Amino acid sequence: ESWELAGITMQKRLETLRSFFRFCMESGWLESNPAAAVKGPKVSQVPTVPFDDDQVKNIFAALEDKYLASHPMSTEGTKKRLKAFLLVMLHGGIRISDAVFLTRNRIERERLFLRSMKTGVAVRVPLPDECLQALADCPMDGEFYFSTGRGKAKTWTTEWEERLKKVFVLAGIPDGHSHRLRTTFAVRLLLKGTPIEVVAALLGNTVAVCQRHYHPWIEARQSHLEAAVRATWG
Numbered sequence: 001e002s003w004e005l006a007g008i009t010m011q012k013r014l015e016t017l018r019s020f021f022r023f024c025m026e027s028g029w030l031e032s033n034p035a036a037a038v039k040g041p042k043v044s045q046v047p048t049v050p051f052d053d054d055q056v057k058n059i060f061a062a063l064e065d066k067y068l069a070s071h072p073m074s075t076e077g078t079k080k081r082l083k084a085f086l087l088v089m090l091h092g093g094i095r096i097s098d099a100v101f102l103t104r105n106r107i108e109r110e111r112l113f114l115r116s117m118k119t120g121v122a123v124r125v126p127l128p129d130e131c132l133q134a135l136a137d138c139p140m141d142g143e144f145y146f147s148t149g150r151g152k153a154k155t156w157t158t159e160w161e162e163r164l165k166k167v168f169v170l171a172g173i174p175d176g177h178s179h180r181l182r183t184t185f186a187v188r189l190l191l192k193g194t195p196i197e198v199v200a201a202l203l204g205n206t207v208a209v210c211q212r213h214y215h216p217w218i219e220a221r222q223s224h225l226e227a228a229v230r231a232t233w234g
Helices: 007-026 053-065 076-092 129-137 153-170 179-191 196-203 207-230
Strands: 111-115 122-126
Touching: 053 076, 053 153, 076 129, 076 153, 076 179, 122 196, 179 196, 179 207, 196 207
Parallel strands: none
Antiparallel strands: 111 122
């Protein structure tokens, strides 16, 4: 009753609590699980909306034309890092927590290869020339593109979220956030007819997770496929 949390967060907390009491039962400390009777919260998950093509153009235009003027303490090197960071997330489909600790040896044969910090799943994605060039132009601290490699992932993630937020605001997208870049990557694939299993593999997710997060665009993809079939009827 005292938890002032979003439904999805409360659901995860409750699962942890139930797991703890299951352990207590298995250890012989309790005869029953008191958390099992607690009713779970109602979770209504709103799908993340992707950036459309015009918004993507506005993001990079704002970074190029407005960022340094609006943030005089920033340098050309900072702008180059931001551009590379945005392109890696947009074309690699990776989480921001993976992007902040990206190293030089993760770019191999024009492909991005990493093991997701969140799921541990290996991901390999080809990158376009624009992205590869931005990474080559990016000032680096040792082997790391976007961090020193030291410190907590949460601290670096928060710092980069704030940097990206400034660019999104300049682009006229005040509700923009990093995960929309990953969503844009996934939705572009789905609308091109890419099977959900392939999209899930590229994201390092399960098919069930992808279906839950991207179901509106899975339906849109199906509509496109049906229209293509109808177009062959003559």
